[in-house]
Amino acid sequence: MSSFLEAIGISLVRGSxxxxxxxxxxxxxxxxxxxxxxxxxxxxxxxxxxxxFETPQRADRLRIDGEDMLKQPPxxxxxATVFQxxxxxxHLPVGANVEYGLRVRKVSREQRRARAxxxxxxxxxxxxxxxxxxxxxxxxxxxxAFARALVTEPKILLLDEPMGALDEHLRKAxxxxxxxxxxxxxxxxxxxxxGREEALSMSDRVVVxxxxxxxxxGAPRDIFDRPATKFVADFMGxxxxxxxxxxxxxxxDAVSLQTDGGRFDGIWSGSAPPSQGxxxxxxxxxxxxxxxxxxxxxxxxxxLRGMTYAGVGWMVDLETPAGQISATISxxxxxxxxxxxxxxxxxxxxxxxxxA
Amino acid sequence: MTDRVLQGVSRVCLAGGxxxxxxxxxxxxxxxxxxxSGDPLSGYPGGWSLRWxxxxxxxxxxxxxxxxxxxxxxxxxxxxxxxxxxxxxxLPRLRRGRSLLAAGFLIPLGVPGTVMxxxxxxxxxxxxxxxxxxxxxxxxxxxxxxxxxxxxxxxxVSRFDIGLLDAAADLGASPWRRFLDIECPLLMPGIVxxxxxxxxxxxxxxxxxxxxxxxxxxxxxxxxxxxxxxSGHVPLIFCLNTLITLVSASAAAFMVLSLGRTGxx
Numbered sequence: 001m002s003s004f005l006e007a008i009g010i011s012l013v014r015g016s017x018x019x020x021x022x023x024x025x026x027x028x029x030x031x032x033x034x035x036x037x038x039x040x041x042x043x044x045x046x047x048x049x050x051x052x053f054e055t056p057q058r059a060d061r062l063r064i065d066g067e068d069m070l071k072q073p074p075x076x077x078x079x080a081t082v083f084q085x086x087x088x089x090x091h092l093p094v095g096a097n098v099e100y101g102l103r104v105r106k107v108s109r110e111q112r113r114a115r116a117x118x119x120x121x122x123x124x125x126x127x128x129x130x131x132x133x134x135x136x137x138x139x140x141x142x143x144x145a146f147a148r149a150l151v152t153e154p155k156i157l158l159l160d161e162p163m164g165a166l167d168e169h170l171r172k173a174x175x176x177x178x179x180x181x182x183x184x185x186x187x188x189x190x191x192x193x194x195g196r197e198e199a200l201s202m203s204d205r206v207v208v209x210x211x212x213x214x215x216x217x218g219a220p221r222d223i224f225d226r227p228a229t230k231f232v233a234d235f236m237g238x239x240x241x242x243x244x245x246x247x248x249x250x251x252x253d254a255v256s257l258q259t260d261g262g263r264f265d266g267i268w269s270g271s272a273p274p275s276q277g278x279x280x281x282x283x284x285x286x287x288x289x290x291x292x293x294x295x296x297x298x299x300x301x302x303x304l305r306g307m308t309y310a311g312v313g314w315m316v317d318l319e320t321p322a323g324q325i326s327a328t329i330s331x332x333x334x335x336x337x338x339x340x341x342x343x344x345x346x347x348x349x350x351x352x353x354x355x356a
Numbered sequence: 357m358t359d360r361v362l363q364g365v366s367r368v369c370l371a372g373g374x375x376x377x378x379x380x381x382x383x384x385x386x387x388x389x390x391x392x393s394g395d396p397l398s399g400y401p402g403g404w405s406l407r408w409x410x411x412x413x414x415x416x417x418x419x420x421x422x423x424x425x426x427x428x429x430x431x432x433x434x435x436x437x438x439x440x441x442x443x444x445x446x447l448p449r450l451r452r453g454r455s456l457l458a459a460g461f462l463i464p465l466g467v468p469g470t471v472m473x474x475x476x477x478x479x480x481x482x483x484x485x486x487x488x489x490x491x492x493x494x495x496x497x498x499x500x501x502x503x504x505x506x507x508x509x510x511x512x513v514s515r516f517d518i519g520l521l522d523a524a525a526d527l528g529a530s531p532w533r534r535f536l537d538i539e540c541p542l543l544m545p546g547i548v549x550x551x552x553x554x555x556x557x558x559x560x561x562x563x564x565x566x567x568x569x570x571x572x573x574x575x576x577x578x579x580x581x582x583x584x585x586x587s588g589h590v591p592l593i594f595c596l597n598t599l600i601t602l603v604s605a606s607a608a609a610f611m612v613l614s615l616g617r618t619g620x621x
Contacts, residue, residue: 053522074525087523091541100537101527152527 002066004029004188005050005156009060012045012212019045020056021212027156032182032189034199037209038235043192046209047158050190052077065155075104080149081158086141088133094120094144095129101152119147122181139170146178150185157182159191163198175202196236200224208232216271226269226349230281233351238283240325246278246350257282257350261322264298266348279353286315288347289327292340298348300325301340307332384601391594408591415592421578428490428574429558432497436505436554437547439498444509444546445539449518458510465503469563472499477567488570496568497558504557505550508615512546545614552611556604575600 003026012020020042027033035043048054049062052074056062062069069077080101088097096103098116107115120128123143128136136144142162149157162178163171179202182189193199199206200220208216208223208231216228227233233241244259246268253268257280266282268274292299302318302325313330318339327341390396394403412418447458464472476496480486486495516539524534540547562576569577579596582589 051522051526053525074522075528075530079526081523081526083519083523085519087517087519089520089523089538100524100529104524104527104529104533104537148527 002063003027004031004065005190006061006063007046007050007059008062009058010046010049010056010062011058012042012049012054012056014045014054018212019054020049022058023209023212023214025207025214027188027190029188030186031204032179032191032202033205033207034191034193034203035207035209036193036196036199036235038194040211041209042212043194043209044160045212047081047160047190047192050156051079051081051158078155079158080152080154081160082142082145082149082162084161084164086145088141088144088148090133092133093129094125094131094133094136097133097144098147098151100148105152115151116147119151120144122150123147123177138166139174142166142174150181155188157187157189159189161193162191163193163195171198178202208235210235225346226267226351227283228269228271228351230283230351230353233281233283233349236285238285238349240284240286240289240327242282242322242325243353244280244282246274246276246280248274248276254345255280255350259322261300261320264322264348265345266298266350267345268351269349270351272352274350274352280350281353282348282350284325284343284348286326286328289325289341289343291327291329292342295340297342298345299340299342301338304337304339384605387594387601388598391591391598396591396594408595412592412595415589418575418578418582418592418596421573421575424490424573425559425575428493428497429555431494432501432558433551433554435494435498436501437550439502440505440509440550441543441547444506444513444550445543447510448513461506462503464499469500469561470566472496473564473567476564480568488568489572492568492570493565493572493574496564497561498554500561500564501554501557504553508549508553508611509543509546511615512543512549516542549611549615552607556607559604560600 005025005027007023007025010020010023010025011018023042023046025035025046035046037043045054049056049059050069052069052072059070064078067078089100092100095113095116098119099112102112102115117126117129120126123146125140125143125147128140128144133141133144145162159178163174166174175198178189181187191199191202200223203220206216206218206220206223207214210231216223216232218226223232224236227236227238230241242257242259242261242264244257247256247258247263249255249265252273254265255268255274256263256265259282264282270280274280295301300318300320300322302320304316305319305324306317308315310328313328314332315326315328316339318325318327318341325341327339329339389401390399391408392404392406393401394405394407396408443461447454450457467475473496476492476499477488480492480495481488486492520538520542521534524538525531529537560576561574562580565574565577566580573581579593583593
């Protein structure tokens, strides 16, 4: 069975650089998929290819709901985009902005108005129909952009860093709202972002991109707990990274990492099976490290190098035989400067070191 | 201390600026005052009367040149929009040669009118074999007005966010609808200023017209000829000039306001 959106073998060259290199992306109907990556990773280019604003130099397939999209110009594609800076038409009032997609589809004036009012109500913008765009706040503009995209009932809604220009507080509220809307309307949404938190909290599935390639695809928990490469581990904020070589264990994915500072058990998270002695990393989130006094299982002992107050507790930096690590502690006794931390193998994914 | 000095300097500059605008506008006002005086040719106002305006209304010799100049200015204005709009919208989208091309379009600004008139005359007449008359005037006036029209258009274009066209396309608008619904209204100040520059510059143009008009008499040529020959007619010219100045100055004011208005954000 084929997917709702199929983008297979997409390559895009811009200038002399490869913006996209043989990227595959499939999305199911009703899914909220997030493309996550740093700037320059190709995530926005991929979205622009889907919208029709960039023409890939190579593409094996680009289909939406079974229909070929490669030859279709942007205005004939069944997608609608919420642009990063909203791109609202400054010379039209809110209502005319929202109705624009219906106007070019020659929908009658009364119907246009009714549907625009409905979309505005859905986004809590009742009574803003006649407002000018420059009278709106950032959050309101973002909602108008959503209403404008939704009103045409696109098969896929594309969101280009929709939270980028909003402050933290507003972002959190809108994340929830988008998610609720998407579930209620059964919409298929593809979102592009560089924000790890919104990717993890909102998505059914996450695609991590780096340098024009897809490096990992999976559910938010899989991406966070089982980063397939060191890049993904770094990007997910798993800042404690130990380097060494793989020691195979009893089960296929129960492997250990041999480092200069000892041997640690973890779970293999690479996409290809591990091999004995392969160069690898082990990544642990600072929050997953627990204070201990015994030295059994995975444990690291080190000397305190620095400490930062972080509200709920302290973030400490330790110098250990295996390298520098960070951890969080809730209570602190001024006299101690040697600490031991432990973690479970499940919290320590082991993966292959990226080949450059 | 320095603050106070700077403040003083800026006050002096401002006062100087106002004095200069006085130098520009005082003669216009003086002309208007003389046009309602009994004996304008004496150079002194007094003996108020509207009789010269009455005489102007009676005299029919200026209506022909006036109509001709208006027709000419309308064509020049339309051509300026037709050229400045496509050139202005594509210039910023060029990847290479953008500044070179822009400079190429704007450099004619620096060529003196009489020189340009002579150049156009010799080239069009001798090399291209163009007959001197209305079309050579259209050409000469477009050459004069285009850089101005283009500057106005480039100001409007530089404020236009090309992303809006992507947004319109994304919502289903064809290229033509995008142009009509989004680009045209947002570039309107540039279009209006290109049209007005074309009209006003053509309507008031003298030095180039002297060379390329052939037998065709435009209003500035008529005024020039009348003012320098038949002294009995000169008082009428005062009135005519006052009226023309009023109309074209208000058009210019409208253009400056529409271009200077901060674009919607």
